[in-house]
Amino acid sequence: MMLKYIGNRILQIAILLVIYVAIVFFLLHAMPGGIKTLLISNPKLTPQAQEAIIRAFGLNQPLWLQFVDYMKNVFTLNLGISFSYYPTPVWNIIAERLPRTVLLFTVATLIAFFVGFASGKSLAWNRGKTTEYVSTIVGIITYTIFTPLLIFVMIWFFGSFLGIFPLNQFLNPDLWIHTRLNAQVIFLYILLTMLIIGMVMLVSYLVALRFSHRVRTRRLIFYLSTIITVVFSVFFWWVSPVGIYAADILWHMVLPVMTVTIISYAGNMLVMRDSMLETIKEDFITTARAKGLPDKVVRDKHAARTAMLPVVTNFVLSLGFVVSGGVITESLFSWPGMGMTLLDSTLAKDYPLAAGALIFTGIFVLFAHLAIDIIYAFLDPRIRY
Amino acid sequence: MKAVLEIKNLKMYYDTQAGQVKAADDISFSLYEGESMGLVGESGCGKTSVSMSIMRLLPENARIISGNIFFGGKDIVKLSNEEMNKIRWAGISMIFQAAMNSLNPVYRVGDQIIEAITTHEPDVTFEEARQRVASLYKLVGLDPERMDNYPHEYSGGMKQRAVIAMSLACNPKLIIADEPTTALDVIVQDTILRELEKIQKKLNMSMIYISHDIAVIAEVASKIAIMYAGKIVEMSDSVTIFKRPAHPYTVGLMSSFPSIRGAKKELVTIPGEPPNLLNAPDHCRFAPRCPFATDECWKKEPSYEEIEDNHFVACFHPQNLKKQVRANAG
């Protein structure tokens, strides 16, 4: 049943993906003043280069043929040549930058989810206290604040006032100038480490769930294996000669992650609060209380666990919002991911790159959607069966 | 016989913006081991408020003003929440009005019962707990294999049975069943109530049945208390209540519901609105709807008195009595 559900969702997402690419194509190519006109009027390209690009991408063909070609090209990752990085293919640029965005987004999102979840939970549980009032207001402010404004203040506060975090770029050039290491490789290793830690957490959770019925034993298995893996990987990076470079990248990541977290936690918090307030009125909460379960168990195991479902749903709906916030964040922190690429290429009138970045931003959102759908199915048994 | 539960002059009020709601006003009764009692009254007369006071699961705006609730030698009213948690389910368990929603949708039904067992008996292993749940399932007529299903995979009747099984999980001395079958169709209702009665007799537990339907209660309870507007207005064994209902409200209740067994009586509903418990008056609360009301009834509240052996009534003009204890009002 679960597999069938997931299969269904994957199919739906695939269809959505095709529709999405089609929309982007028609908006970029079919409009007067679309890609072709822009291409021809681009002064940076020699007539020969223009001719080559037009031929390579069949820009003189009828529109529907172009569309078929375009679809084929997108799904074979043939996205054209970047104007501003001519002759680097668009896909190479995207392949380099996409992981950076994925990492930034995933880490920030996870933190935002847990912070929003935990604070929304305690807001609802401690209803009517001053802390509830204050945190709700702070939440609403961070939720509605104009993102660049927030970033200016963050930059000033952490970068200048406290002076603890680096502001520009994705790494510190002074450090990297003495090495021939490729930052991209280090970055991918960081990603790999995180992936391994994540997998260990997941597996140990499932193992604990399967082989023990005591909450304490389960916790022990989970935390022990997680801590061991984390310690081990930190140790590994520590002794490895490139650890310092990894640390540099991570250090540069803190501020952007913090920003995206602040942008998105409040939405989670407010939904969790409302959902929790609804849930604690439910009859099964009264039952849980009547069973003599300690308050904490009623709150966490029964109320919060059930109240979490709308938060996850809401998260799908706010994906677009968070991605937009991500674009602004990346640009202002010069974090060279998809968002910054999108903006820079647009400003440089590098349309193949801009279109590629746009398509992959969409693909990324769709995959995030799929991931959340699958997680939701695990969380809500009513969907699973 | 020993009293399992003894309530003395319990007053529980809700504070609302509009004023005080006297949902339980001077409630007293006791319940003996193995005895089953019915608490009957129209909706809104305070039955749930009484049962929630016993469980100490009151909403924030509720206050127990005075009175005692003795259970197992302790006054529940004075216990801390932690101490109370030990009594909940292990001593007193409950079958709720809305059994449909009493199960958490995200956990397996069996696990929700096991949770109750392991909370109160930490030494029980998981396997033992599962064994117990399986035998409870058999007792209430459920297939033990359904333990690992989720609530949404159960039908309404099955959920009700599961909830009953859950209430039995820790061998409580007392079970409060608050309108346990209201949401079910009549036939299922009847079977479940009878099974509940059988289980109660078999395990020799005490039981409080709460319902707005006196006919349903009379089938299963040995003693009946009639509640009206936050007060108990009549109490006796079921036979007496049925043969000689003394309070006009009880008479009205009985004629408004056709008896399941007896010949179909004419359906007479009690005229008038159910009372508003907000800022209760100081005359007989039933007076506005009572066909026998006299001036006296509008002046003061009738006291709660034993009019015959083990038959208590709060009314100036008790009905249907062979031997009239009170000659006249005074």
Added chain:
Amino acid sequence: MTNNPNTTVEMADAKLESPALIRMKLMWRSFKENWKIFSQSKIGMIGLYIVIIFAVAGFIVYPILAATVWKTTSLNAMASYNPVTGYDFVQNNPAPPSWAHLLGTDPLGRDILAQLLYSTPREFMLGIVAALITVIIGTLIGTVAAYFGGALDTFFMRVADIVLLFPFIPFLIVISGMMQVDLLTLALIIGLLSGFGGITIVLRSQALIVKSRPFIESAKISGASDSYIIVNHIIPNVMPLSFLYMMFNVTGAIFSEAVLSFFGLLNIKMSWGLMIYTADTAGYIIGSNIWNYWWLWLPAGASITLLCGAFYFIGRGLDEVVNPRLRKR
């Protein structure tokens, strides 16, 4: 006997007039009731006050000031002050707040307060035009999809799915880099795109509830056409929800405009976002520097935040009108 038909005709005449009147009265009454609920929502009222303050400032205070006080600071003393071209060369720019320029001047010597006020009506226009388009499209599609169901319904729901996930800002960035996008075009694009999005899903489910009410069936039996039923029975009943969504859409539109002009992508002469862009590209918003030139970005940024927030607040307040579950006892 002969009199009877006449009287019925007369009565019918009288009745013909009254339904409209009755409807008006009903609407007025429900408006009053809803207003009562809304006015109890603190957050909604705060939002409303902020919006009113901005509206007064932009539509009333600005024209007056531009025609009187600022007139004299303008180069051409006969014309009203124009904050787009009204350079003030007298002092070192950007100048901090002074009596001549209450919120200081920008790097080009233009009055910040005037720019702020000048942009306000434009922000309103953008937000409201975009939201109106969205709501009109969303309401039509939502009700039609709910009423007819079938393939039409499925189609629009899938479209809504994709629009819901659409990376809006990235898309608008690319579009506005390619085309010359002015304020009205932007309003059109935003309005059109979001009209097919989440709003159709919400309004459709509301319309489905309305559709199942008995009066729809009786209207059908009495021979009313589909379009008549949709326009006269279903749409009025989903109106409050449409209105609620309109508020959230105003927020979205103003926010999007601010972001795009903050990146300098829009073909407009003045807006709050552009004010920050001007300051940023001139290098006045760098690290420790930012508080030295706070008037360059804080008033504009705060205005964007406040106005966006205000419409969002009104939406939250309306939520309590539309969604009785949220109401406190």
